[in-house]
Amino acid sequence: MSESSHSEGITMSGGGVYSLATLGARHVIDAATPLVTDAIHSLPEASLAAGFTLSDMGTADAGTSLTMVAQAIEAARTRRPGIPVTIVYSDQPRNDFNALVANVHGLGPFETYLDRFDDVFPLVSGTSFYARIMPPESVHIGFSATAMHWLSAKICNISNHVQAVGAEGEELAAFRAQAHADWRRILHHRAAELKPGGKLVLINFARDEQGRYLGNTGGVNMFDTFNRIWLDFVAQNRITREEYQNMTLPQYYNTVEEFCAPLQDPDDPVYQAGLRLEHIDTRIVKCPFAESFAEHGDAARFADEYIPTIRTWNESIYYSGLSSARPEAERRQIIEDYYATYRDLVRTAPAGHGMDYVHAYMVISKQA
Amino acid sequence: MSESSHSEGITMSGGGVYSLATLGARHVIDAATPLVTDAIHSLPEASLAAGFTLSDMGTADAGTSLTMVAQAIEAARTRRPGIPVTIVYSDQPRNDFNALVANVHGLGPFETYLDRFDDVFPLVSGTSFYARIMPPESVHIGFSATAMHWLSAKICNISNHVQAVGAEGEELAAFRAQAHADWRRILHHRAAELKPGGKLVLINFARDEQGRYLGNTGGVNMFDTFNRIWLDFVAQNRITREEYQNMTLPQYYNTVEEFCAPLQDPDDPVYQAGLRLEHIDTRIVKCPFAESFAEHGDAARFADEYIPTIRTWNESIYYSGLSSARPEAERRQIIEDYYATYRDLVRTAPAGHGMDYVHAYMVISKQA
Known part of the structure; x- marks a missing residue:
């Protein structure tokens, strides 16, 4: 399917292994949770009349975001006691959805918020964030963590490295162009899904102001x-x-400038669709x-x-x-x-090894 | 989880095998499709302002209903050209959701309607029909085929048979009481989910007016x-x-009278929740x-x-x-x-063997 065109062959580990092995990814989401609850507190009152919907994109097996989702439910219920809550988990169609459903429904290794809250409706989508996951103006909060560095396709192999951080010349330019187009495509779909006044909280791998990125923060790269x-x-x-060349990872780490560009250029279709940057910062979460x-x-x-x-x-x-x-x-x-x-x-020689997470934390609003 | 309390251990075959091996189940859904499209044509105009939502409950791997869903989308688009369509597939949390997503997204052996229609949003739920799957008043059409004979729990073992069709005395009475309570529970949750004027099209195994039921239509029982x-x-x-006794199947086949009772008794909570019987007939689909x-x-x-x-x-x-x-x-x-x-x-001795399907086909409306 062209509309779910994550490069074939990319799958996170299944069977619930993903969340168990990615403690750091969970720390990143925990660090982002106040941005989510603040965003919920800022939603227009009228938008909450019939219910509250949060979309967790690129969720893998959903284990890393369970605590964030519980806090989001609490925040929505603070806004409006008893409000029905819909949580839409999505990932590309070859994801392990059995592990995802098991984790959310308490059949996996984690506690689930479903044991604490009534009137919460978890739903799952096999549509990637390169397509529209949800109907127009149906989402209050769009969330994604550590997912949107995966490009929609591998534009070319890299001759002398496995990742674009080591690419040069035309190959780097090709990856950059692909990444810029993909980022705009992601945002454009989200603009359609968001309710007016809705917000995106997007936590993405980044190359920070000092050139640091995942696993490259001063020690061994x-x-x-x-x-x-x-x-x-x-x-x-x-x-x-x-x-070796076919192993090229279809990933790109945007800089802050690259993340911001479509949200600050009045001529960009993303800007014209009503998306505005509210907040961006970069943070490092140490390799646990x-x-x-x-x-x-x-x-x-x-x-x-x-x-x-x-x-x-x-x-x-x-x-x-x-x-x-x-x-x-x-x-x-x-x-x-x-x-x-x-x-x-x-x-x-353990010294200097590690996978410190370097993320940009963004809050983006859709004009009400 | 108590709210998704399908008896443990019940799973349909996974890996897409279910739909391939159950040609008859697909014929049953094809036979029911005009009831679905007629129901869509009867929906209140105002209910279709923002989109159309169909809920396919107990869908297994979704393969048997793909054609029905395509015709439902066409019917909704006849009512309102280009209307965004949400299809919510649900089954109990141990279902094979990977096969389900694969089938819907065209990675399985079937053609998918996603290749023919834009603005269709398939979603999946691991919540059983013994709980609320969707938020209040969010569903236009609730559909289910060949699923609701599975009881929420096995009330007791049957001493001398594997299914309630062979139960007697107190054991039969216990199964019957469980089935009546379960049927009301299913309908009560659906009443909450349906929009006013929305409809249920429920195709369930039944014991028909002549005492016939699945695999018992005159030949070998x-x-x-x-x-x-x-x-x-x-x-x-x-x-x-x-x-042997632990193998008791947690199933019950209602008669027409049993299906109708909660929809025709003004004192029943299901009736009071606004559900009304519009249509019921029983049909046999021959074992293919x-x-x-x-x-x-x-x-x-x-x-x-x-x-x-x-x-x-x-x-x-x-x-x-x-x-x-x-x-x-x-x-x-x-x-x-x-x-x-x-x-x-x-x-x-092949003569007389076979699994003829005996179903009640019901259309139920929620008062507008």
């Missing part, structure tokens, strides 16, 4: 490590150069596994905790980069070898 | 066959009597595999096609009836042996 290990695999003929290592000092434990958090989001792309001419077991083995190499590297 | 094979397994000590056998005459093929359609809906209950003290492989083997015995029985 995580993406360069990804890349170096794969280049070693090429040098050792364990994978081909073509496979590196922080924990600083206390316990056990390099093996650090490596064993850190590698799974990386695997949740890049394993499926690396795997799909491998030639389908290889037997599946061989492809699986290469992936295992890759993460084992990375794990050994961290065990041997 | 399917449920008696189920029961006889399990009793043989008890006699052969392949399962215990306790396991028995019909096909009448043409091809190949008993082995008939058996191979017929048994899977049964497995889709009763395998999980039989399996969960087996003692957890048995190793899983042993339990699996008993289940395989059971269906193999049934298959051999059909192969040897």
Whole structure:
């Protein structure tokens, strides 16, 4: 389906593993929760006549946002006691929706707000944020965390790196152009879905004012490590150069300027659709596994905790980069070898490794 | 979760198998589609101002209703060209939602209406029809086919049969009381969800005016066959009597009178909530595999096609009836042996076997 055109092969880990392995992603959402509750408190009174609807886009298995959603329900009920609440969880159609529903309905490892609140209606959508998920003017709060760096398509392979942070020249320009178009497409769809006076709280990976980004905040550059290990695999003929290039991650980290541009240019269709920037700041949430290592000092434990958090989001792309001419077991083995190499590297020299989260926290309003 | 209290262990076959193996279930929905489109044509004009919402409850993997939904969208667009359409698919939280989303988004074996229509928003809910799935007054058409015979809980085991059609005395009375309470609970929740003037089109297994029901329309009684094979397994000590009794299917087939009662009694809370019976009839949709056998005459093929359609809906209950003290492989083997015995029985003496569908087709309106 073209309208749900997340690049094929991208899936977060299923079976509820995503939320368990991504403690940091949950910390990021917890840090953003006051922006959500403030946004709810600022909604026009008239918009809350029939109910309150929050859309959580790119939610994976919904585990990381359960606490945020509970606080959003409380905020809406403060505005209007007993207001019926609809929570719409969405992700691309190959997401693990069974894990998502299990987590929300209390069949997974988490407590669910459904045990605390009546008249809350969780709904799920398999439509990606590159299409319209909800009907026109039906959403009060659109939320998304750590999701919109995934581009709608991989515009090209990157010759000498696995991520656009290492791209140069024409390849970088192509990724940048794709990212700018995708960001506008995301916002334009959201403008249609939002009620007048509704708000977006979007927490996205960013390249901050000091050039820092995910896993690159002064220590070892995580993406360069990804890349170096794969280049070693090429040098050792364990994978081909073509496979390496096919592993290019379809991601881009916008700067603050890039995030703001369509919201501040009166000629931009996004601006003309009524979206306005209310707030943006960048924040770092420390890698919980590196922080924990600083206390316990056990390099093996650090490596064993850190590698799974990386695997949740890049394993499926690396795997799909491998030639389908290889037997599946061989492809699986290469992936295992890759993460084992990375794990050994961290065990041997743990200092500086880690995946600090660098996000832009944005609040965007739709003119009432 | 008490509010989604479908008996544990009940799941339809996953992975898209349900819709492929249940051709008959699709024929039933096709037969009901004119009731849906007529209901849409009768909706109050004012209710269609902001959009149209159809709720498909107990949808399993959504494959059997794709054509009905497409015709519902067309009917709504005839009423109001370009009207945004929301389709809410729901089933109990252990349903295979990955298969459901795949089917709706065109990643499964079926064509999807999403390729034909813009501004259609499919949503999914893991809330069972024994709770409120949608916010108050948000649904135009509530649809359900071949789902509401599943009781909210198994009130007791049946001593000498696997289904209430073979129950007697106090056990029958207990099932009947449970079914009556469940039917009222289902309708009461739907009354809250429906917009004024909205309609329910409910297609449910029934015991018809001549006492016929699923798999019992004049030939071999399917449920008696189920029961006889399990009793043989008890006699052969392949399962215990306790396991046999735990296999009791938590189902009940209402008569027309039982379906109508809460909609015609002015003292009933369902009636008082504004629900009124507009239409009820009973129909038989012939077993497609028995019909096909009448043409091809190949008993082995008939058996191979017929048994899977049964497995889709009763395998999980039989399996969960087996003692957890048995190793899983042993339990699996008993289940395989059971269906193999049934298959051999059909192969040897195919005449009269088959699963004719006996349904009540109801249209219920909520007073405007």
